[in-house]
Amino acid sequence: MSANHYDLIIIGSGAGGGTLALKLAPSGKKILILERGGFLPREKQNWDTTEVFVKNRYVSKDIWYDNNQKPFQPGSHYFVGGATKMYGAALFRLRQEDFTAHRTADGLTPDWPVRYDELEPYYTQAEKLYNVHGQRGDDPTDPPASAPYPFPPVSHEPRIQELADNLKRAGYHPSFAPTGILLNEANAPHSQCIRCDTCDGFPCLVHAKSDAEVIAVWPALQYPNVTLLTNAHVQKLETGANGKEITNVIIERDGQREEFFGDLVVVSCGAANSARLLLMSANDKHPRGLANGSDQVGRNYMFHNAIALVALSKRENKTVFQKTLTVNDFYLRAPDYEFPLGNIQMIGKSQGPMFREDSHGFAPGWSLDQMAKHAVDFWLTGEDLPLPQNRVTLNAKNEIQLHYEFTNQEPINRLRQKLQSMLEHLDLHPHLIPNNVYLGKHIPVAGVGHQSGTCRFGTDPKTSVLDVNCRAHELDNLYIVDTSFFPSIGAVNPSLTAIANALRVGDHLLQRLK
Numbered sequence: 001m002s003a004n005h006y007d008l009i010i011i012g013s014g015a016g017g018g019t020l021a022l023k024l025a026p027s028g029k030k031i032l033i034l035e036r037g038g039f040l041p042r043e044k045q046n047w048d049t050t051e052v053f054v055k056n057r058y059v060s061k062d063i064w065y066d067n068n069q070k071p072f073q074p075g076s077h078y079f080v081g082g083a084t085k086m087y088g089a090a091l092f093r094l095r096q097e098d099f100t101a102h103r104t105a106d107g108l109t110p111d112w113p114v115r116y117d118e119l120e121p122y123y124t125q126a127e128k129l130y131n132v133h134g135q136r137g138d139d140p141t142d143p144p145a146s147a148p149y150p151f152p153p154v155s156h157e158p159r160i161q162e163l164a165d166n167l168k169r170a171g172y173h174p175s176f177a178p179t180g181i182l183l184n185e186a187n188a189p190h191s192q193c194i195r196c197d198t199c200d201g202f203p204c205l206v207h208a209k210s211d212a213e214v215i216a217v218w219p220a221l222q223y224p225n226v227t228l229l230t231n232a233h234v235q236k237l238e239t240g241a242n243g244k245e246i247t248n249v250i251i252e253r254d255g256q257r258e259e260f261f262g263d264l265v266v267v268s269c270g271a272a273n274s275a276r277l278l279l280m281s282a283n284d285k286h287p288r289g290l291a292n293g294s295d296q297v298g299r300n301y302m303f304h305n306a307i308a309l310v311a312l313s314k315r316e317n318k319t320v321f322q323k324t325l326t327v328n329d330f331y332l333r334a335p336d337y338e339f340p341l342g343n344i345q346m347i348g349k350s351q352g353p354m355f356r357e358d359s360h361g362f363a364p365g366w367s368l369d370q371m372a373k374h375a376v377d378f379w380l381t382g383e384d385l386p387l388p389q390n391r392v393t394l395n396a397k398n399e400i401q402l403h404y405e406f407t408n409q410e411p412i413n414r415l416r417q418k419l420q421s422m423l424e425h426l427d428l429h430p431h432l433i434p435n436n437v438y439l440g441k442h443i444p445v446a447g448v449g450h451q452s453g454t455c456r457f458g459t460d461p462k463t464s465v466l467d468v469n470c471r472a473h474e475l476d477n478l479y480i481v482d483t484s485f486f487p488s489i490g491a492v493n494p495s496l497t498a499i500a501n502a503l504r505v506g507d508h509l510l511q512r513l514k
């Protein structure tokens with residue numbers, strides 16, 4: 001058999017693909033991971049705010065096009081470990097209610113073909129694998145869990161503890177944000193994580209963040225049967241003459257075309273790029289793109305209605321690691337509103353350079369550093385809805401065109417008002433200002449961190465791309481395990497669900513590989 005033949009090829013090494021590689025590694029099967037990027041360099045700039053947030057040192061050079069064909073640079077990160085290299089490691093489970101069709105301000109969300117109960121054991125495994133710190137029971141929307149968090153919650157620093165206490169006194173239910181970091185507060189001198197202020201949105205210089213490279217890809221590579229090719233940009237998937245299965249995977253590496261063969265092929269390039277790869281692989285048998293007889297590939301793109309907001313405290317906020325608190329009191333509804341509003345959480349502590357473009361006119365007389373010192377930083381997430389017209393298509397050069405119209409805006413605006421009224425009583429400036437640099441939100445559609453949808457799973461091949469095992473309805477050996485499979489996005493961060501689902505699909509693939 002050819003040296004380029006593998007039992008299984010995984011394309012993309014992020015939350016979905018990286019996790020799947022580790023899950024399957026002990027099987028002894030010959031596994032190839034093809035990753036478009038290289039290893040993210042470990043260098044002092046990892047923790048330099050100007051380099052990371054202002055100069056976009058780790059943002060890919062990709063150019064995508066918006067509704068009006070206007071080019072923009074998406075906040076994509078092509079590295080071993082994918083977007084998790086930069087993520088905030090807030091590892092939430094979707095809420096039980098997210099799995100069933102529910103009414104939102106702008107209409108009904110789709111039903112998932114699996115219920116929370118089916119994913120629950122995999123959420124538990126995912127939390128263990130990704131070292132999630134948390135505490136169950138404080139958050140009234142917490143779904144039932146079969147095990148406690150593997151690690152105690154990351155403690156609040158005094159300013160955030162005060163905020164939590166005040167919120168509790170006011171009748172809210174602040175809880176500890178579930179966080180995937182390799183922190184040992186009981187033995188701080190020997191903790192891998194040093195609890196620093198450059199975590200959310202930065203790579204971790206000391207490899208103490210539970211990202212997919214550290215937790216999954218690197219451990220998978222310790223198995224002799226697993227191979228990783230970096231800078232291996234997959235260009236095309238070819239099918240056999242009958243069009244029923246993938247036969248060849250074509251990549252470009254160092255300007256050269258190379259070809260690989262896999263009995264099973266798993267695509268996990270991130271929602272937009274997975275759709276791109278399927279569309280780019282159109283052939284006679286699949287003229288609209290692979291697995292796209294239903295014309296669903298690329299559709300239903302979602303990325304959350306998200307706002308990063310800053311409240312200015314009269315006192316300095318000396319918090320270092322701020323992302324420890326979350327509030328879900330309005331996740332399902334509010335006393336004065338029957339529809340879900342969304343999730344409130346903290347984001348990483350802002351730094352002066354992040355305000356460079358946002359500060360004008362807001363706090364006259366304040367320097368950027370002063371603003372940052374007094375800032376208490378929040379992040380609000382609301383559900384956006386999967387619309388068929390919100391989609392990824394390709395132009396003649398196979399570049400991504402992202403058609404997106406905003407949905408469900410009223411709930412996120414109401415959530416913002418709720419936060420404002422919560423904070424008015426808490427020694428915080430009643431005005432909230434946007435922090436647009438966080439998640440690259442200057443061009444709204446460029447904040448692609450939470451991209452999902454595009455190849456949703458379902459039972460009906462007319463309305464979905466993947467079946468319940470995340471196998472393409474139309475191709476027997478093609479699977480997708482990144483966030484593409486989400487039929488709806490809920491209002492919490494997506495990674496843990498992608499990780500849990502990759503573990504679930506992994507169990508199915510282990511049976512198939514036997």
Ligand SMILES: Cc1cc2nc3c(=O)[nH]c(=O)nc-3n(C[C@H](O)[C@H](O)[C@H](O)COP(=O)(O)OP(=O)(O)OC[C@H]3O[C@@H](n4cnc5c(N)ncnc54)[C@H](O)[C@@H]3O)c2cc1C
Nearest residue numbers: 012014016036082083088089090234269449482483493495
């Ligand atoms: C700044 C930031 C903060 C975030 N914070 C959080 C958070 O706190 N909590 C949370 O849950 N989520 C967070 N996210 C989102 C999270 O990182 C993503 O949801 C998650 O990484 C998605 O996993 P994935 O497997 O779908 O894609 P990715 O992790 O992006 O992996 C896709 C991989 O495929 C590779 N690839 C793409 N195209 C090709 C190709 N043609 N050939 C070969 N390889 C290819 C890419 O290089 C990449 O490595 C954040 C994201 C960002 C950007």
Ligand code: SF4
Nearest residue numbers: 193194196199204208
């Ligand atoms: S807080 Fe910990 S995990 Fe995050 S960047 Fe700092 S050392 Fe790394």
